[in-house]
Amino acid sequence: MRDSAPVPTEFHWPLRVYIEDTDAGGIVFYVNYLKYMERARTEFMRKCGFGKAAIFDDSKLMFVVRRVAVDYRRPAKLDDELIATARIVERGTAQLTFEQRILRGAEELCGGRVNIACVDQHTLKPKRIPDDLLAALGAV
Secondary structure, eight states, X not given: OOOOOOOOSSEEEEEEOOGGGBOTTSBBOTHHHHHHHHHHHHHHHHHTTOOHHHIXXXXXXXXXXXXXXXXXXXXXXXTOEEEEEEEEEEEOSSEEEEEEEEEETTEEEEEEXXXXXXXXXTXXXXXXXXXXXXXXXXTO
């Protein structure tokens, strides 16, 4: 079911660093930043009215990561309160590019671009992003 709430230009998702996110020194393990970004993209899409279940069930499509470029600037630590952001910077008929950041307050710890492709759930071949999803993202 689609939620008609307006979507902000840059979506923010709050999170906290737990012990399982860190290495032995209490520093966030680098791959976990990608997990934080994934959560922000997922919640961004949900805010647009397109949760994972609705996309999978209704249109038999899914989004897969095609390309990632990440810059790590400062470490996050155990128990930090962070914000993961997501903002669409490019739209195509079968792909979206997100600019994403991980923030601690106003300080950017990590930033990058993630390109996701829309594919058929069964064949994994590129598939056009549904018009209603593109329309929901149009205000972004």
